[in-house]
Amino acid sequence: MNTYKTRGVCSREIRFEIENNKIKAVEFVGGCAGNTQGVARLIEGMDVDEAIQRIDGIDCAGRGTSCPDQLAKALKQYQETH
Numbered sequence: 669m670n671t672y673k674t675r676g677v678c679s680r681e682i683r684f685e686i687e688n689n690k691i692k693a694v695e696f697v698g699g700c701a702g703n704t705q706g707v708a709r710l711i712e713g714m715d716v717d718e719a720i721q722r723i724d725g726i727d728c729a730g731r732g733t734s735c736p737d738q739l740a741k742a743l744k745q746y747q748e749t750h
Contacts, residue, residue: 669693672742676733679704682742686750689716691743699735707736716743 672682679699685692691714696704711719720740728734733741 670742670746672738672745674735674738676731677728677735677738679735679738682735682739684739684742684746686716686743686746690714691716691719694739696735696739704735707739711739716747719743 669683669685672684674681677699679696681697683693683695683697691711694708694711696708707723711723714722720743723736724740724744726734726736726740728737
């Protein structure tokens, strides 16, 4: 399980698993439970590159980021190191 410490959002961290460049599991710690569970379920099984393309840059209330955007950052960081 990979862990990413979020910045600028309500959730504190994101835990995720990647297998064969597919997102196997996602769990947000903290944040808006319904929204983060929804994002996690929608993104599971998706190709990492497609997920990044779909959620990168989403803004929440003018913060310049969001929980989905933070997940995109986590996935990009994962790609850089694997």
